[in-house]
Amino acid sequence: MTDQRSQRWHDRFPDLYQKLTPQQQDHLSQTLGSHALAGMDPDRETVSDLIDRRTGVIDKAEYDRRAAARAAEARAAAPSAE
Numbered sequence: 001m002t003d004q005r006s007q008r009w010h011d012r013f014p015d016l017y018q019k020l021t022p023q024q025q026d027h028l029s030q031t032l033g034s035h036a037l038a039g040m041d042p043d044r045e046t047v048s049d050l051i052d053r054r055t056g057v058i059d060k061a062e063y064d065r066r067a068a069a070r071a072a073e074a075r076a077a078a079p080s081a082e
Contacts, residue, residue, distance in 0.1 A: 009028065009033075010025070010029070012047075019051060020051065020054070024054055028051065028054065045070065049063055049066050049067070
């Protein structure tokens with residue numbers, strides 16, 4: 001069962017959530033909620049990678065590689081602090 005906070009993620013990415021069991025959906029919502037509390041706004045690509053990792057489509061090394069690539073892209077796109 002989802003609470004109001006968890007429903008946010010279900011509403012944003014309903015097609016991604018369809019792949020998951022109710023327990024997996026709950027775990028994903030908790031993970032995304034933690035990301036949001038840390039100041040992150042998980043996007044579709046991040047959510048998809050989390051699901052792929054959770055369901056075994058990709059391993060930890062591939063998940064980490066993708067996350068590092070996203071972080072590098074974000075740094076490159078950020079305005080310089082000079």
